[in-house]
Amino acid sequence: MSKKILIVDDEVHLRTLLHQTLEELEDEGVELHMATNGEEAIAAIESMQPELVLLDVMMPKLSGFDVCERAKRGLGLTNVYIVLLTAKGQEFDRQRGIEVGADLYMTKPFDPDALLMKARAVLGI
């Protein structure tokens, strides 16, 4: 079964950039999926159980924290590797990140090369 990455961000340009960054993984059989809000994200995580989720923290309605908490605690999907994305300079509640079970957080603007390396490491490719 092919490995899956879910990209969650309410801003289209960031979804595009993240997709573009990871696109070369498609050649290696990785599926890239996108969600534009928290509810879509929960549904996608539950149905496809991706190995890696890139999750924006600041989203309307359900925040990245909420999505992370529901995935890890609510759905019990502790094997999903969740990267929280926060804007640089924005106050980030690290304690909250730890509480909801996030595996890593990255700041935006992100380093595309570092993100690609991280994705490869998480997927084991």
Place this chain on the structure above:
Amino acid sequence: MARVSLKQIVGAQSGLRPAVAAFERAFGSAVVVEDATGGVLLGAAGGSERFPVVHDGQHLGAVSGAHGAEAMAALLGFLADKESERKALGSEVLQLYREVNLIYTFSEKLAALLDLERVAHLTLTEARHLIVATDGAILLLDDKTGALTAASAFGDELPGVSGFTRGTGIAGTVAATGVGEIVNDVMGDPRRMKAVVDVRSVVCAPLKVGDKVIGVMMLASTLPMAYEARELKLLNTLALQAATAIENARLFERTVQAGHERERLLALNKAAEVARAGYERELELAASIQANLFPATLPQLSGYDLAARNRPAKRCGGDYYDAIPIAGEASVLLCVADVSGKGVPASLLMSHMQATLRALLGRTASLQELTAHAHDLLHGSTGDNKYVTAALLELELATGLAHYVSAGHINSLLVKDSGDIIALGSTGAPLGLLPPGLPYDTTAVAIEPGDCLILCSDGVPDAQNEADEEFGESRLTAILQDVRYQSSAEIVARVFDAIDEFAGTTPQFDDITLMVLRRLER
């Protein structure tokens, strides 16, 4: 053109499958989509007629089916073109994003650096992530000499190259104009520096703080390279940030250096203060020893009134006076002497003079002989330029008859009761100046009741005022005529007051000594 595959198109376009189904219904016929290797991506295998899907002259796969397969193949080709454009755009955007991110992190890293070399090194390292180059250098401008010196460099050509100056070469031009340049044909550029042998292409940006150029940043390639406006723009962005960081680093370095210098000066000052205090204590001691060489009290001379005062120009002085009763107090020897020079060296010779005089007293037959002996002894024990002038008077108290010897000393004055003044001149050379064996003459002096004898050092007539005029003998004699009936102590005080009034704020530059002997009226 970005690479695309039919699999990606079919997979990526989530709306494609329902569209294909609608397409099949419309044409009343199923289609099969295969990739370039014949693998089926859509539909069931097989089909009567196959139509290739072509994108950018490349065979991506084929569509087969009874009807509409050709149209479907054309549509997929069109989608492939669009997907390729999207990918190209996406990769361009990603590249720009990568640059933004690098510039962002570069600013953060720069902010943490206060060392000029490290700032330059980091700037070049970051620049290499963004711009392809085999060589690079950050050259800093010396504002005075116009020399451009490398703060950091990499590659085979630029490191080690020296002799860049403002106005010459490509880097020098950028330093002079403050405007960045792209030169993709360095070999054909007349400004090329011969020392840089193999560089083909150069992109060079000024390091500017405000309007001031503080250096240039240069990236170069030894392989043919077409640098574009994009690279220059990036380099300008990096250079702008680096220039500010370099200026900050310099400012910081100057502040640190100033701090060290201040500490060094404080330490020096403290050491000097300690040394000065030590010297001050020794000087104090020397002054007090010397003060003890003067007679604590002058002898009481029956029928005479004697007073004297000495005021050195510095802490220690080179003047000396003495009054020593001799021949069972029937006579007295008066002496005023002046050692060449001032301060501690003069005071040492003055103590020598005092010891010599006291040692010889009573061991010689006459005042002349005493003087000649003192001369020989001083000559033997002092250097060439050291000498003493002295006025010596041996007075028989009862008769007022005296012998006067002057070893190169200034005139002594005898103020007669009548007001006449007799100057007593020199009777021989200064003590210790010329070879031994010199004769000294003597002058016979009669001090009569009402007469007043003045012995002094040249500090009295030579005292200067603010207009550089000297006090002179005439001012002295005028005062003496005025006060000659007063007590000796009064006369001494009046003369000192007159000198001080005359000198005003001019500091005393020579030792001043004055001795006054009045013979009282019967």
